[in-house]
Amino acid sequence: MKRLVLAGAGHAHLHVLRALGEAPWPGVEVVLVTPYPRQIYSGMVPGWIAGHYRLDECVAPVLPLAGAAGVRVVGDAVxxxxxxxxxxxxxxGGSIEFDVLSLDTGARLALGAGLANHPGLLPVRPLESFVEKWTQVLPMLLDDDNARVAVIGGGAAGVELALAVAYRLRRETGVTAPRVMLACGGGLLPGHAPGVVRRARAALAGQGVELVEQRVRADGSALETEAGVPLAADWVIAATGVGPPDWLAQSGLTLAPDAFIAVGRGQQSVSHANVFAAGDVASRIDAPHAKSGVYAVRAGPVLTGNLQRALAGRPLEPYRPQRRSLYLLAAGPREAIVSWGAFSASGRLAWRWKDWIDRRFMRRYQCPGKR
Incomplete structure (x- = not known):
């Protein structure tokens, strides 16, 4: 009997669990290590904050998936x-031996410039903690019309969260004065086409989001630009860049230049044939791409097949990520911004498209057997 250890319950591992539930792998014991009994789908969190979804609609229940697959769950973290x-x-303090290991543990949030010490900090990772804290903070924001929120990070996550928070506060309080600030010292939506950036700027202005295109820092409870201009913020949502888990450095695995696990065309470690990785914890050295849930979802099927092949001693199947990906950015109200290479669009139809894709994805894991 061989043992497969799945570390983390990220998007790619959800696919592995679903596949095991449909057809168990003979002669293989599977152990899932995850600190959370559910996986919150990051793509729907802005819609939940905006009030378009209930939280249960954004959650894949990991324990039932694992139970249906005959997978033993260890409620802990690597x-x-x-x-x-x-x-x-x-x-x-315990340990688990493996014949084959698959890592889908995500990444840690890279906080700097004193942000970690801000008393109103709401880091977006781990997502489970962010959702819990936001549930506590929202009533306070609704009760205090003067409370302000700063979102740090000009990537897709920061833009979506700033728009969602601003829309929710305006809709429920009727206060139109700016209460949300987006700080994007590294640029607004880097890597996206100019048309996408223009649409994002228009959406932010439409929701009254103050755009600060400078890097910011915190000194205790005070937030300011690097130039020393003070910024009013009671709560700080950190949607900044990511860094590798600290334990990777001593793992023995070959790491990519960005210090994440270096994997090749089959999501296999370039140094250890029995170790695989997907999602943010991995970096494809042969086909570099952004750390995005889009790529993690696409890697799920090939990771599943290659884990089974590795356990059976069969050759792996190559997988080359697409050169560009479709992004549908939630824009606050039931609207979205389409980003596909040089193409951009926005509006209600884009939201309906995004909503359909997200709900279809979640049905696969909330109702196993459905596509």
Whole structure:
């Protein structure tokens, strides 16, 4: 009996669990290590904040998926890995040996410039903690018309969250004065076409989001630009860049230049044939791409097949990520911005498209067997 350890319940591993539920792999014991009994789908969180979804609509229940697949669940987090000896260490001090390991643990939020010490900090990672904290903060924002929110990060996540928060506060309080600020010192939507950026600027202006195109820092509870201009913010949503888990450096795995796990065309570690990785914790050195849930979802089927092939001693199947991906950015109200290479569009039809894609994706894991 061989043992497959799945570390983390990210988007790609959801696909593995679903596949195991449909057809178990003979002679394989599967162990899932995850600190959370559910996986919150990041693509729907802005819509939940805006009030378009209930939280249960944005959640894949991991425990029922694992139960249907005959997978043993260990409710803990990986804190160390010895790839040469073939075991992972858990936060509670225990360890689990593996024949094949698949890592889909995500990445940590890279906080800097004193932001980690801000008393109103709401880091978007881990997502489970962010959702819990936002549920507590929202009533306070609705009760205090003067409370302000700063969103740090000009990528897709920062733009979507700023628009969602501004829309929700305006809709429920009727206050149109700016209460949300988006700080994007690294640029607004870097990597997206100029037309997408223009549409995002228009959407932010339409929702009254103050755009600060400078880097910001925190000194205790005070927020300011690097030039020393003070910024009013009671709550700070950090949607900044990501960094690798600290334990990767001592794992024995070969790492990519960005310090994440270096994987090749089959999502296989370039140094250890029995280790695979997908999602933000991995970096394709042969086909670099952005760290986005879009790529993690696409990697799920090939990861599933290659894990089964590796356990059976069969050749792997190559997978080359698409050169460009479709992004549908939630724009606050039931509207979205389409980003596809040089093409851009926006409006209610784009939202309906995004909503259909997101709901279809979640049905696969909320109702196994449905497509």
């Amino acid at each position: 804190c160390a890995l010895d790839a040469n000896r073939g075991h992972v260490t858990l936060a509670d």
